[in-house]
Amino acid sequence: MGKSRETAHLVASYSAAVRQALKDKRFVSAYEADYDCFYASVFEAENPALKSLPLAVQQKHIIVTCNYEARRRGLHKLQLISEAKKLCPDVVIVLGEDLTRFRNASRQLYNFIRQFSWNNKIERLGFDEVFLDVTDIIRYNVELLNANDLTNSFFCLSQNDPTLGFPYNAAELAGHAYPASTACRTIADSNELDNLLLRLHLGSHLAQHLRAQLEEHKGYTATVGISTSKLLSKLVGNLNKPNGQTTLSPPYETSEGTTGNATAFIDGHEIGKIPGIGFKLAQRLREHILQRAAAIGSGLVYGGTKENVTVRDVRTHPTVNPEMLERLLGGPGSPHGIGVKVWQLIHAVDHSKVGQAREVPSQISIEDSYIRLDTMEEVLRELRMLAKSLIKRMHLDLLEENDDDAGTPPAAEHSKECVSLGRRRWIAHPKTLRLSTRPRPPLNSDGTRARSFNRISRSAPLPSFIFSLSESVDALTERLVSEALLPMFRKLHPERSGWDLSLVNVAVTNMADAAGDSKTATGRDISNMFRNQAEVLKDVLNGDTDMPAPIRSTDGRKGSEDLLVPSQESRTGLERGEWDSDDGAEEQVSVLTCEVCGAIMPAFAMLAHQRFHELGD
DNA sequence: AGGAACTAG
DNA sequence: CCACCTAGTTCCT
Structure with a gap:
């Protein structure tokens, strides 16, 4: 059928994982690593x-x-x-x-994997997952193939150095497949020399190579999913872990009575397991399908008895269509177009892109939670602690070491407080400071407690003294608290007593670039990356790849009531999850065009799309 | 802009 | 929302 021109993405996550996905014109790879x-x-x-x-x-x-x-x-x-x-x-x-060591390890692995990317489309999700869009690499290597001798192929990892790469058998898949029975399919058997199958094969070999490199050079095993979108690669990556990889096999489209593998695979998932469908959306969907209040997880550590409503249940429900979903799920708080997005998700369609690598977090926030925090003295102490952590985090994440000349301690180092103000430079300047609290609601007369997860917050311009490199962290902390945070706190809680806070959060946001555009590696940077790639990869292969050691923060705090993630440390904000951002997915690579509405979509989605029109009229 | 809601790991 | 913590996006005002 109409040629879809998928490209490749590859995603990697550590301790477990790399994912890949193939998409219309794109090939994403992804995997779901155990956080744990x-x-x-x-x-x-x-x-x-x-x-x-x-x-x-x-x-x-x-x-x-x-x-x-x-x-x-x-x-x-x-x-x-x-x-x-x-x-x-x-x-x-x-x-x-x-959490410091986890954050550092996550960064290091991310930087390692990034060296393999040609387009810098590599997106972290949490500490332990990465999506890679390897479309360009796959396309390039497809063109290098000798159709008469797929068995003895050479996978080229650099456009500049044809010797950089590894031999592989392009006729066969590496690793596992879904459905499992398709794992041994060779290109020769499947007379549809479908590009998708071939591209997926290449993706699987690239993933295997990446996993081996990660293990050899970094000592981490990873699990990978290979498919055409973030959605599919993430989900399919769950099938063989740890230290495995799974490719979602074609055909993805549904045709004449046989269900395509994309739908077949996704159909069996519980609706809440679909990335982008969180608790709220899942509950509303379950209730609509079940026509009654859906039981909720009991909160026991051991799983919870959730209603088992599957994607198939939702997809095949007679009343479900994009408009209905918009009515059911839309409203205040929901993004516009949620109906269409969910409808696409349950039909295994995901147009979201793999984000480009970001060098600077878009936000840094530090928080702690408390069993009781109801005096001004305690608040002051906590604000100081949070402010200090925040400033340290800013130094860690936003300060660039500009060591042109190695180890020349500037004569200016008389004050030991004064952190080698030698050649450091802010790579971003957050513009606003935000203070949030979560007040514990007062008891009702009947002894129950009102619900409130609510956080309330105040924002203010971030005072610029915070960027001073000559003042000590302690001095900066003091000023930040007294000049900014305390006044904000008073706005937030004008009463001098009577409140009790269960949480306090301090954040800087609104990052503005310090000089050039250093936030995202955009267009122009890419040419640089191409230039350097060969050398970088050589280093990688020589095992000479360690990134500069991140600075360790050693501040630790205690005294929170948290469970899974003790307060203490801050984390970086490199991760992004945008499962549903839709736009820009079509650059003009193919797929099918709907004759009714002109929408462009992967071939396997067309059947469902037509049904959408039928129901819509 | 600032604030709230939702999602995610 | 079982709880927890840090972060991202998006909508409303």
């Missing part, structure tokens, strides 16, 4: 002797994650420490409350 296992892997990478031992990462009184050796002994996440010790007395338990 990532923490354990970080410790294992630091100390490989741990790999053969049952290892559990502790936060507060529970195990937030454990390695597979521990799982073999019956341990699992969210398990009480006491229970784990009883089950496995020789379990090695490490504290994972300080």
